[in-house]
Amino acid sequence: MKRTSYYNAVAQVHDQWPIKKALTLSDVDITHPFLTLSRQQVETHIVVYMSPEQNEQLRADGQVSLNAQDDDTGEMHAMKLKWRGSYYNLIGKWGKIVRGKGLDVGQEIQLRWIGGCLHFSVPQHQVVVVPPVRPVAAPLVHDHWPIKKVLTLSDVDINHPFLLLPRRSVEDHILAHWVPQERERLRKEEQVDVNACDYDTGDMHVMKLKWRGNYYNLIGKWANIVRQKGLGVGKEIRLRWSNNCLYFSVLQEHYVPTPSARDNWPIKKALTLSDVDTNHPFLTLPGKAVEDHILFYWTEQGREQLRNERQISLNARDNDTGDLYVMKLKWRGSYYNLIGKWGKIIREKRLHVGTEIKLRWDSGCLIFSVPQ
Structure with a gap:
């Protein structure tokens, strides 16, 4: 149960729907029925109430039973909210709801927590128009790239080569152009072959798009592309689908390192329920923030050790008290955990949900502060 941006909990009223989501391909797949919900929204608008x-129960078991009411029909369902680390799944009767309400990609579902119950609604007038299947592809222009991503440490790791792409971007800008049979094949087989063209060089590659539930991986020749193009953390890759082919481009000048000044705190995070749990003490930090503002200043040997061993010891200093700790930074793929003395820090600083922690890397040490 982790979240990366500061929030102020807002009191819920009956006519307010704080959580709104356009349904995606995986949300309406009745062979693997679950509704994926944003970690930040769930913790801000459901868990706190x-x-x-x-x-x-959620902390101990990683899931919790709850009642869910369909406000459109008045039906009540016994369901479960399952914590998946960086997001949540609503499971139980979700497949029945998808079939009963005839849900499809693009429809908007609204959710709120009231009176100890999860309420949801899918108003018919809020259906989002989905692009027609296999439209005539517009000419590929150099400055039109709907998918853009700054490469992270895991994206350029040639020992485990894959490019991780957000589910929403893939489904909106790639799968929307596929025929239903191709989308169904991806759902059943979880991966399909795609032609991928390097727009910068004209090289063509046969690769695979792999569905991982909450995201997609581009695999196959990715390690070769990383080596050939000299890709590293911080470079931006751009992608689009056109003429039955996945085009990608990496412009060298798009990489601009962000300097860290002594009075600057480039990483800020509002603590979540899991961050202040002294039974399982760890601070979760977003992958991009760590790689841009901490690993960027490490030696290549240090980054390589973290890649190979998945964790590394470091010095951490409390900027508020001057206390120094020996801790560990653990790589979890798309995010990092700070472990070691974190439980002690929680107790001594009396940290709680919503408190903001600030971090920076300075002179070979991780500096953190929790302003009062």
């Missing part, structure tokens, strides 16, 4: 017993 649950009973202490429900919060404890």
Whole structure:
């Protein structure tokens, strides 16, 4: 249960729907029925209003039972909210709801927590128009790239070569152009072959797009592309689908390192329920923030050790008290955990949900502060 941006909990009213989501391909797949919900939205608008017993069950079991009411029909369902680390899944009767309401890609679902119950609604007038299947592809222009991503440490790791792409971007800008049979094949086989063209060189590659539930991986020749193009952390890759082919481009000048000044705190995070859990003490930090503002200043040997061993010891200093700690930074793929003395820090600084922590890397040490 982790979140990376500061929030102020807002009191819920009956006519307010704080959580809104356009349904994606995986949300309406009844062979693997679950609704994926944003970690930040769930923790801001659902978890904070649950009973202490429900919060404890969620912490202990990684999932919690709850009642969910369809406000369009009045039907009540016994369901479960499952914590998946960087997001949540609503499971149980979701497949039945998809079939019963005839849900499809692009429809908007609204959710809120009221009176100890999860309420949801899918108003018919809020259906989002989905692009027609296999439209006539517009001419590929050099400055039109709907998918852009700054490469992270895992994206350029040639020992485990794959490019991780956000599910929403892939489904909106790639799968929307596929025929239903191709989308169904991806759902069933979880990966399909695609032609990928390097727009910068004209090289063509046969690759695979692999569905991982909450995201997609581009695999196959990715390690070769990383080596040939000299890709590294911080470079931006751009992608688009045109003429039955996935085009990609990496412009060298798009990489601009961000300097860290002594009075600057480039990493800021509002603490979540899991961040202040002293039974399982760790601070979760977003992958991009760590790689841009911490690993960027490490030696190549240090980054290589972290890649190979998945964790590395470091010095951490409390800027508020001057206390120095020996801790560990653990790589978890798309995010990092700071472990070691974190439980002690929680207790001594009396950290709680919503408190903001600030971090920076300075002179070979991780500096952190929790302003009062």
